[in-house]
Amino acid sequence: MKNGFSVFLAVFIALGLSWCGFVLGSVKQLGTAKQAAVLNSSDTYPLQRTGNATLGSQVYRANGCAACHTEQVRQDGVVCDVVLTAAGKKPTVVSNLVSTLKLTGLTREEADAVSDKIAAAGGSVETHIVASGADIARGWGIRRSVAADYLYDHPVQLGSLRAGPDLANVGARFPDLNWQLVHLYAPQAVVKNSAMPPFRFLFEVRKINLGGASSPDALQFPKDFAPPAGCEVVPSPEAKQLAAYLLSLKADAPLYEAPFTPVMTKP
Amino acid sequence: MNPTETNHFSMSEVDASCRVPLLALFGGAALWLVAGLALSLAAIMTFHKPDMFADCPFLAYGRAQAAANDLLLYGFCIPAGLGVMLWIFSRLSQSELVLPLVPVVAANIWHLGVLVGTVAILIGDSTGFAWLEFPRGSSVLLFAAFLLIAVSAVATFGARRNRELYPSHWFLLAALFWFPWIYSTTNLFLITHHPVRGVAQAVIDSWFSNNLVFVWLALVGVGTAFYFLPKLAGRPLQSRYLALFAFWTLILFGAWCGVPQGAPLPAWMPAASAVASSFLIVPLIAIAVIACKTVCGANVTCKGGPFCYVKFGTAAFILSGLMLVASACPQISRATEFTWFGPAQAQLQILGFFAIVMCGAIYELLPRVMGFVLPFPKFVRLQHWLFMLGIVLWAGSLAVGGVEQGMKLNNPQTAFADSTAVALIFLRAGTTGLLLILLGSLLFAANVLAMTLKWKLALLKSLLAAVKAPLEAAPASASLRRDQEVKS
Amino acid sequence: MNDEAKSNCPTGTGGEPSATQSTVPMWIFIVTLLLLFVGAVYFDHHSGWFNAKVYSPYVSAEQLELYQPKSGAAAAAAQGKKVYETVCGICHGVDGMGKPNQAPPLAGSEWVTGGFHRLAQIPLNGLNGSLQVEGKDWNLNMAPMGANLSDADLAAVLTYIRTSWGNKAGAVSADDVKAVRAVVAGHPAISAAQLKDLPE
Numbered sequence: 001m002k003n004g005f006s007v008f009l010a011v012f013i014a015l016g017l018s019w020c021g022f023v024l025g026s027v028k029q030l031g032t033a034k035q036a037a038v039l040n041s042s043d044t045y046p047l048q049r050t051g052n053a054t055l056g057s058q059v060y061r062a063n064g065c066a067a068c069h070t071e072q073v074r075q076d077g078v079v080c081d082v083v084l085t086a087a088g089k090k091p092t093v094v095s096n097l098v099s100t101l102k103l104t105g106l107t108r109e110e111a112d113a114v115s116d117k118i119a120a121a122g123g124s125v126e127t128h129i130v131a132s133g134a135d136i137a138r139g140w141g142i143r144r145s146v147a148a149d150y151l152y153d154h155p156v157q158l159g160s161l162r163a164g165p166d167l168a169n170v171g172a173r174f175p176d177l178n179w180q181l182v183h184l185y186a187p188q189a190v191v192k193n194s195a196m197p198p199f200r201f202l203f204e205v206r207k208i209n210l211g212g213a214s215s216p217d218a219l220q221f222p223k224d225f226a227p228p229a230g231c232e233v234v235p236s237p238e239a240k241q242l243a244a245y246l247l248s249l250k251a252d253a254p255l256y257e258a259p260f261t262p263v264m265t266k267p
Numbered sequence: 268m269n270p271t272e273t274n275h276f277s278m279s280e281v282d283a284s285c286r287v288p289l290l291a292l293f294g295g296a297a298l299w300l301v302a303g304l305a306l307s308l309a310a311i312m313t314f315h316k317p318d319m320f321a322d323c324p325f326l327a328y329g330r331a332q333a334a335a336n337d338l339l340l341y342g343f344c345i346p347a348g349l350g351v352m353l354w355i356f357s358r359l360s361q362s363e364l365v366l367p368l369v370p371v372v373a374a375n376i377w378h379l380g381v382l383v384g385t386v387a388i389l390i391g392d393s394t395g396f397a398w399l400e401f402p403r404g405s406s407v408l409l410f411a412a413f414l415l416i417a418v419s420a421v422a423t424f425g426a427r428r429n430r431e432l433y434p435s436h437w438f439l440l441a442a443l444f445w446f447p448w449i450y451s452t453t454n455l456f457l458i459t460h461h462p463v464r465g466v467a468q469a470v471i472d473s474w475f476s477n478n479l480v481f482v483w484l485a486l487v488g489v490g491t492a493f494y495f496l497p498k499l500a501g502r503p504l505q506s507r508y509l510a511l512f513a514f515w516t517l518i519l520f521g522a523w524c525g526v527p528q529g530a531p532l533p534a535w536m537p538a539a540s541a542v543a544s545s546f547l548i549v550p551l552i553a554i555a556v557i558a559c560k561t562v563c564g565a566n567v568t569c570k571g572g573p574f575c576y577v578k579f580g581t582a583a584f585i586l587s588g589l590m591l592v593a594s595a596c597p598q599i600s601r602a603t604e605f606t607w608f609g610p611a612q613a614q615l616q617i618l619g620f621f622a623i624v625m626c627g628a629i630y631e632l633l634p635r636v637m638g639f640v641l642p643f644p645k646f647v648r649l650q651h652w653l654f655m656l657g658i659v660l661w662a663g664s665l666a667v668g669g670v671e672q673g674m675k676l677n678n679p680q681t682a683f684a685d686s687t688a689v690a691l692i693f694l695r696a697g698t699t700g701l702l703l704i705l706l707g708s709l710l711f712a713a714n715v716l717a718m719t720l721k722w723k724l725a726l727l728k729s730l731l732a733a734v735k736a737p738l739e740a741a742p743a744s745a746s747l748r749r750d751q752e753v754k755s
Numbered sequence: 756m757n758d759e760a761k762s763n764c765p766t767g768t769g770g771e772p773s774a775t776q777s778t779v780p781m782w783i784f785i786v787t788l789l790l791l792f793v794g795a796v797y798f799d800h801h802s803g804w805f806n807a808k809v810y811s812p813y814v815s816a817e818q819l820e821l822y823q824p825k826s827g828a829a830a831a832a833a834q835g836k837k838v839y840e841t842v843c844g845i846c847h848g849v850d851g852m853g854k855p856n857q858a859p860p861l862a863g864s865e866w867v868t869g870g871f872h873r874l875a876q877i878p879l880n881g882l883n884g885s886l887q888v889e890g891k892d893w894n895l896n897m898a899p900m901g902a903n904l905s906d907a908d909l910a911a912v913l914t915y916i917r918t919s920w921g922n923k924a925g926a927v928s929a930d931d932v933k934a935v936r937a938v939v940a941g942h943p944a945i946s947a948a949q950l951k952d953l954p955e
Contacts, residue, residue: 001511004424007437010518011444018474018522021539023452026470029533029807031463039824040834062391064329070605074529077812078822108821129824134601137679145531146810150466155395155457158469158530162605162676163314163690165683187317193684195691197317201324254824257808261824278770359771434774497772507774512783534811538802542794549787556780597801 036148039254048152049248056245059238061155063199070159071168071249073141075258076133079104080111088122097121128261139173140166141251143258149251164196171249178220180243181235189225202239208232282635284363285354288370288419289636290719292350293629295378297712299342300622302385304705306335311701314694325389333400334388339617340398340480341409342381345446346374347625348487349416352439354632355494356420359436360427366419373415380408394458396468398476406454410447417443434510438490441518442483449478466531477525480613481591484621485517485584489554491628492581496558499574499631500565505557513553520546524591528600544595551588554581571648576627579655583619587612590666602677607690608669615662618704623654626711633718642717646710653707660700668693835915838908842900843878843916851920858895859888862920870955871927874913875935878902881944899944906932 001007035044049057060066081104087094101114115125131143145168150156159167174180182189185203187196208214208230217240218232227233235243254260310331312319320326349370357364364370384401387393393400401409420443424436453475456463463471497504504510523543526536558581569575590612594603603609630647634640641647668690675686803809806816813819840849846858853860861867866888867874878901885894901909906929913932917924945953 001432001437003430003432004421004436004440007432007440008444010437010515011441011448014515014518014522015445015448015478017519018478019448019452021523022474022526022536023456023471025805026467026532026536027456027463029467029805030465030470031467033465040837061395062330062393063324063327064333064393066395066397067329067332072529072531074604075810075812076601080822127825129822134677134679138683144810147466147531147533147807149531150469151464153465154462154468156466156468157395158466160397160527160605160609161607162672163687191684193688195314195317195684195687197313197319197328198321199327200321201327256823257810257819259819259823361771433772494772497774498770504772504774506777506779508776508779509783510774512779516787528811532810533803533805533807534809534813535798535802535805537811538798541801542798545794545797546787546790549783549790552786553783556783 030147033147033151035151036255036257039256039259043253045148045253045255046151049245052241052244053248054245056241056243056248057153057157059242060245061157063242066157066159068159068161068163068196069165069167070162071166072145072158073135073143073166073168073251074133075131075136075144077131078259079130079132080106080108081128081130082106082111082114082118083126083128084118084123085126086124088124090122094118094121094123098123126261129259131258131260135166138165141169143252143254143260145251146255146258148255148257167246167249168251169249171247172252175247177243177247180246181219181239182221182225184239184242185219185233185235186221186225189222199239202236202242204234204236205231206234278358278361279635279638281357281361281363282354282632283638284367285357285636286722288353288364288367288374289350289633290722291371291374292346292353292377293633293715294719295374295381296343296346296350297708297715299338299346299378299381300708301705301712303335303338303342304701304708306331306338308698308701308705310335311694311698314691315698324391330389330391330393333393334385336398336613337388337400338381338385339622341384341401342378344484344617344621344625345413346377347629348442348484348491348621349413349420351491351625351628351632352442352487353416353420353423354636355435355439355491356423359433359494360423360429362423362426362428364419365422365426369419370416373412373419376408376415377412380405380412383408396453396457396472396475398480399453399457399472403454403458406450406458410450410454413446413450417447433494434504434507434514435490435494437511437514438486438493441514442486442490445478445483445486449475449483469530470526470532470536473525473527473530478522480616481524481588482518482521484616485521485588488580488584488621488624489513489517491624492558492577492584495573495577495624495628495631496561496581499577500562500567502561502565505560509553509557513550513557516546516553517550520544520550524595527604528595528597529604541595541597544592547588547592551585551592555585558582571651573627573631573647575651576623576630576654580620580624580627583615583623583658587615587620590615602673603669604673606669606673606676607665607693608673611662611665611669614665615658618654619658619662623658626650626654629711629715633715637718637722639718639721641714642721643710643714646714650707650710653703653710657700657703657707661697661704662700664693664697664700668697834908835911835913836919838904838912839915842904843912851916853888856895858897859886859891859893861916862922864888864922866950867916868922868924871913871917871925871931872935873950873953873955874917875901875909875927875932876939876945876953877950878904878909878913879936879939880942882947882950883944884947886947886950894947896944906930906936 001010035046038045084094084098097118101117103114106114111127115127118125133144135141136143149168179190183191184199186198187194205227214232215234217234219235221227254262309326310328313328324330353364353370380401384405387402387405388400392402394402424440453471456471457468462468493504493510520543524540524547526532526540528537528541530537562578567574593599594608594612630641671693672686672690675681675689801811801814803813803815809816809819813822847853847861851860851862877897879899881897881899883896885892904912910927910929910932913927916922917927
């Protein structure tokens with residue numbers, strides 16, 4: 001290369017190509033996205049966070065929670081499960097047929113073939129789409145995370161290290177406000193063998209008012225972890241905001257890009 | 268030292284012209300290196316004793332780790348790299364540093380920006396983006412300072428008498444153009460009042476992190492290595508065209524790596540990164556071949572001097588590049604994603620490769636620039652062993668621990684707590700390594716600061732002597748007159 | 756100072772390093788080309804070709820379409836509700852109670868719970884003229900709001916109105932709608948008077 005200008009040209013080409021691909025491309029494809037439609041429903045997704053939850057995302061950012069926690073669920077594959085909905089006019093024939101067939105963990109083609117067989121025998125079936133993967137098997141999510149999940153986040157804090165569990169659906173896994181607050185104050189109180197540091201600076205330990213009534217905000221602890229007698233632990237506004245944000249973390253709507261069949265959980 | 272006088276400037280003049288700018292850059296860099304490593308050590312203590320900073324928000328892991336990473340990268344790596352670059356440009360141009368005051372001012376602005384940024388992170392004002400946690404005010408200072416230094420560097424480059432470019436020129440010049448582009452783009456898209464919406468932020472942040480931590484450090488570090496390896500080995504670089512090939516493949520392919528495989532992005536983005544990362548093997552092989560061919564057969568004994576530093580650093584670069592390639596391969600990333608393997612690769616790149624090459628380069632050039640030997644020459648060899656052992660322990664333990672952690676994470680039957688528990692023993696070993704590196708950095712800072720002090724004292728002495736000289740002549744003549752008066 | 760300074764034979768002008776001019780070995784080009792080929796194949800198979808909706812583990816838009824949950828009864832009802840609320844509910848009301856001077860009620864309407872052949876023609880061709888619904892007179896014009904809906908969507912919305920708000924009539928399938936559409940395609944809007952005489 002002959003001179004400084006040709007070096008500049010080389011950089012322009014190399015960095016320009018990747019800038020066009022990842023910066024321009026992602027802004028065009030993802031940066032102008034609008035709400036997505038939930039599959040088989042008239043709802044849109046996601047809903048914007050309000051109030052304490054929005055402020056809580058800033059507390060999450062300020063304390064660098066993304067240094068230990070991720071907010072993204074991965075998916076390794078997708079399978080079909082064939083479910084019998086009605087036995088039809090010949091129940092014994094259908095049940096005999098069903099006992100010989102594999103009904104779970106099928107590809108789409110296999111599932112269609114199995115459904116046709118059962119339908120021909122008179123039964124009616126539904127094919128359920130199920131997302132599969134290690135994160136999903138751990139209960140961290142029901143489908144993979146997609147761009148729509150982060151539409152209203154600023155900053156988007158995907159995280160890159162799992163020194164603690166994934167939080168994409170923590171609002172669905174632990175929907176209790178008190179649990180979230182106690183976990184922030186003393187993680188070992190609610191999660192055995194937790195490696196998480198306590199965030200006591202988000203709370204205040206103080207004497208219960210004369211007259212004995214503890215504050216309505218005071219944390220309720222499990223037996224062995226209660227504060228000394230006569231004291232209560234009260235969350236600061238930041239703690240309440242952070243807990244509200246954590247409770248708002250749910251990514252369980254079926255979308256076109258991450259389809260699955262929602263199944264009613266048994267009460 | 269270098270005898271030729273056929274040039275416009277003698278080499279000692281060239282070296283001396285770099286003195287003040289380089290001291291401004293390196294002095295701050297040495298301090299930030301120590302501070303960054305100390306903060307890193309404080310952060311990692313959270314894993315050994317989670318209770319330690321429960322009541323102290325400033326040292327909470329999320330804040331301390333982010334601050335430590337940024338201190339190492341922006342506080343040490345970039346100023347040290349720029350300083351070495353300025354010296355290499357003056358040397359290769361055989362010209363004095365052009366506009367020498369500009370880098371001095373810029374260095375002070377840069378260090379101020381780093382200070383402001385670090386304090387901001389610790390008090391909770393971080394931006395939330397990896398490797399970009401400094402808030403907007405700090406970014407503006409850093410950007411302005413970089414541009415100022417780039418002006419001086421480009422002017423020095425332009426003043427060269429031999430118009431043919433040496434391979435280091437390509438790498439170092441490219442780095443000068445690379446940083447302003449990625450830094451300004453990322454700040455404009457992410458840290459403004461109307462940032463880009465949604466997960467595009469994560470893509471741009473990954474693009475930036477890769478282009479800064481991997482590609483920019485590679486450009487400056489390899490450019491420096493391609494200067495010092497032949498110089499210290501006493502052999503020419505093997506070869507010019509292979510270096511050109513390595514340069515082109517590094518920038519073309521390296522710019523596309525960085526998007527993680529499991530990310531919540533349309534499939535083409537992780538796929539493009541995976542493909543680009545596999546292509547990265549080519550420049551890695553090319554650079555390894557160049558380094559080996561240049562170094563092997565040189566009859567130079569190393570003894571823990573700068574040559575050893577640069578050799579080790581180059582080897583560490585190849586290893587860190589291979590780790591990057593591995594972690595982008597989909598089968599492997601399933602086990603290494605979200606584990607300590609990623610931080611291990613980043614630390615190997617920053618400390619194992621870049622910091623070690625820079626320390627070697629600075630130890631080689633600083634005595635020439637200052638005009639006297641290192642105050643603590645034995646520290647060089649001691650620091651060499653501390654750094655090498657330390658980085659093997661630090662990055663090696665994190666890497667192995669990460670793989671172990673990943674295999675447990677991938678198995679949904681094992682409890683999550685098992686994955687953190689298995690990583691703990693490796694974190695302990697790694698912390699020991701980090702401590703060794705911190706001790707080494709103290710030795711480095713001692714040398715740099717002692718040199719600065721010695722130079723300043725010498726400057727003060729000569730200043731005092733210049734002031735005293737006429738005064739000493741005056742009393743002598745006064746007493747002579749008095750004697751004459753007494754006599755008469 | 757350093758041993759290296761002594762053994763530092765200047766190799767270029769002024770002691771600066773120089774580079775040899777040896778050529779690049781051919782094998783590195785071959786390795787590069789091989790990698791480029793393998794990479795291109797990988798990208799072809801795994802990238803979904805820049806489609807914004809294709810996320811791994813899906814590899815193409817066709818495969819993603821294949822794995823969309825096709826409607827079960829519950830899904831169809833949800834789809835019908837969605838179509839109704841966007842297309843029909845503006846005039847007929849989200850609660851199916853109709854709006855005066857805009858549209859008659861669907862809840863409890865004999866036209867809705869009667870035969871689906873007759874019902875399907877209303878959204879397919881439109882309706883005008885005076886009609887008695889639940890004992891009240893309605894003299895309005897309805898555009899063929901269902902003409903642009905797919906068979907599945909129209910079937911879903913007809914099923915929805917026949918099974919909601921207390922209506923208890925049978926579902927309508929996409930094939931039924933297809934059959935009706937084939938018969939009445941291109942016919943002008945039917946008048947209310949003609950509606951009574953249509954087969955159910």
